[in-house]
Amino acid sequence: MLGPFASGVVASMLPELGSTFDVSQNTAANSLTAYLLPFALAMLVSGTLGERWGPMRTIRVAYAGFVVVALLAAIAPWFWLFQVSRGLQGVANAFTTPLLLTKLAAITPKERLGRTLGLYGAVQSIGQTSAPLVGGLAAESSWRWAFVGIAVVAGVLTASALPPDEVAPEQPPRLRDAWQPVVLWSGVVIFVAWACLAGLPFLVAFRVDDAFALGPGARGLVLTAFGLAGFVSARLVGAAADRFGPRVAVCLGLLLGAVTVGAIGVAGSLPLVALAWAVGGVCGQLVLVGINALVLGGGDGTGRGGAISVVTALRFLGMSASPAAFTPLYRTDPALGFLVPGALLVASTPLLAHRIFRSGTGPRARLRHSRG
Template sequence: MRSGSPRLYGVYLGGLLGPFGAGVVVAMLPELAASYGTSPAGAASSLTVYLVPFAAIMLVSGTLGERWGVVRTLRFAYAAYAATALLALVAPWFWLFLTARGLQGAANAFITPLLLAQLAAVTPRDRLGRALGLFAAMQALGHTTAPLVGGLAAELSWPWAFAGIAVTALALAAAPLPADPAAGERVDWRSVVRPSVVPGVLVLVGWGCLSGLSFLVAFRLEDVFELSSGPRGLALTVFGAAGFLTARLSGAYADRFGPVAALATGLLGGGAVVAVLGLAGSLPVLVAAWAAGGVVAQLISVGTNTLVITRAGAARNGAISVVQALRFLGMACSPLAFTGLYHADPRLAFLVPAAVLVAATPILVRAR
């Protein structure tokens, strides 16, 4: 099935919805805190309560979705995503708003991995990298536009952002989707985990030591270059923008040279980028390095997804969901791992993850 098929529009647009819904609160945290009478730190927990169930449930959502029917599960998950967005819109108490955000994350756990599995099922092997690259581009677009749209909505009234999310999710629930692939043999947990071990470890490292460092880049933009929140946010968006613009090229690279080469290039390039971020004494150099980080992050993403899909066979759905869970676990662990290092020595907080990215490459080569 071609990437321009109407039945794939729902797949690609669904890839945008999850990252957008997760990050839409970032720019409206002061307004959330004021609305509910909580602290900024309390408002920031609305991002954590989305990501934790999202990552945890993805460990099993792919396998469960395959047993329940992929299309049926996706439509139910979209409807649940819309319902939880509406609950967040009208929630009169902060605890109920946080509950709605947690349920949103749980619903998205059944969207992202199953969309990837659907895309893999209908895409010819020689074009799989390009298709996954386009999906990654839509995810990058969701990451990039979420703070902007959330900030604009907060200028008027922040609940409007959740109204838009609910309408989009309902439209996707009714959109055409590729039919479920032919039923195959039921897979056990070991057949799900086995092909996802190496890709999962590498994507955990890649996302934790590269994409998860946005908070450190924000610290550096403030501490070294004294940027206020507006310019800081603009500088941070170059990561997602560069990833969006180059994701299909990353997919073509994976198709031409193989997923192992794409993943290795991303890890080594990521090590170089993170080192430059820690040592840069010029604002243009730092911003350019962060943009380059968005490019190599797509190589890691596309290479990992292609590798696990081609290795997993009948266990594809479950293996994808495990790898995606580890990806977001890496992002969640990054602040815990590197904040203390930053306060001890800002350069060390970047050089350590840079070294980890480079050291991970031999694991990939050996596993090959």
């Protein structure tokens, strides 16, 4: 929960940040990118490095680092120092997310992996959904209290009991070990999914403002539907991935997500737009749980930290690319701004199905391996 919460906590305090540091709200909004970009870039290598150093040891050190840099944000007298602290928070988060996922995969029976990853996704949805609310409440008094709270939570996590590290392999994982075909093609799919689905809250906000003249509070309520639906459906989505296979879950999420995204662009009813965005949250969970299960559930566990690290990095790089890719399309034609992402979601579906079978991680490949 800590990572997505710390990432989004500034979203509702941008006016207060601008006032404190005497910068514009547009400049203050860069504090979102200041977290996400270092987070995504560090994630390209953090999983492999964490496996080398010991996953649980690395996670504990990262939590301790989170305490320090969150407190730095709380006391920063200058905006540049606040931005540095945000970047370091992202780097600290990069050394927890993939290693936690790897540990979950290691201790979970394969037949229950989807449900476990669904629970993980549900808790992340809580962090993502609650961050703007808690940040806004803190800003009523002082936005700095939000970062004090983050530091306290990170301190509790640092002191908490963690499962012990397993015996290190004789051959330490190498950075290039993570760049396998199944990892790269899974990463491409989730890059597209997060750019064209989970990365569209800004576009949905534009849409409900332009079409229905909603105020900021009502817009925020509509946007919350994505995270709430993802939270409510996460365990059910995980169970479906266990029963029908992660590849089916991902394909369903992509195809249904394409329909919901397109509907937002053409619907003339506010309840229909809100419902479509909520269904999009379920689709996001289907893609996320399915991709994570595909990457974490294959092989003997060697190099899983590096693999899931690369995939997660591409996921957030896709999200960060979404505004630049689709805002010009939306300004040209609002419907086009949603129909193009929907088409890209559809186009990525056969790519996934083809490459998973070719990469030897699909059900038939596993069957051939067991017979061998």
